[in-house]
Amino acid sequence: MLRLIRAPQLSDVAEYAYAAEVTPPARLILTAGACPLDAEGRTVAPGDPAGQARQVMANLDTALAAAGAGLADVVKTTVYVASSDREDLVTVWEVVRAGFGDHDPPSTLLGVAVLGYPDQLVEVEAIAAVRADEG
Numbered sequence: 001m002l003r004l005i006r007a008p009q010l011s012d013v014a015e016y017a018y019a020a021e022v023t024p025p026a027r028l029i030l031t032a033g034a035c036p037l038d039a040e041g042r043t044v045a046p047g048d049p050a051g052q053a054r055q056v057m058a059n060l061d062t063a064l065a066a067a068g069a070g071l072a073d074v075v076k077t078t079v080y081v082a083s084s085d086r087e088d089l090v091t092v093w094e095v096v097r098a099g100f101g102d103h104d105p106p107s108t109l110l111g112v113a114v115l116g117y118p119d120q121l122v123e124v125e126a127i128a129a130v131r132a133d134e135g
Helices: 049-066 086-100
Strands: 002-005 019-022 026-030 074-081 107-111 122-131
Touching: 019 074, 049 086, 049 122, 074 086, 086 107
Parallel strands: 074 107
Antiparallel strands: 002 019, 026 122, 074 122
16 A cells, blocks of 8 residues: 655665555545644754654654554655754754654655744654555
């Protein structure tokens, strides 16, 4: 149902597949951007991109679970980091990548000017797919 595609003609330095295929029967799950908020809506780890990325991944996992999916079902992610410092992007990417373990869905990593919540540095949105009869 979910197949990650690697293109041997493209560089293998990227730590993700270059494409993903979802075949029927599948149920798609699209998440809002997971933010570094605790259960009371407070931004965690102000000024700490890695700390925020850990909270984001935990929140993403929780949102997916509520929809009957998990991180291993993710087809694609978009990772936003409110920084123009490439080091911050790499730091966040390492946390996000570790959160997926052996599963390496296609991803886009972006440095952006600002995110929606006070002190927010990281946000991750995802698309997942599960068998149509699951969830």
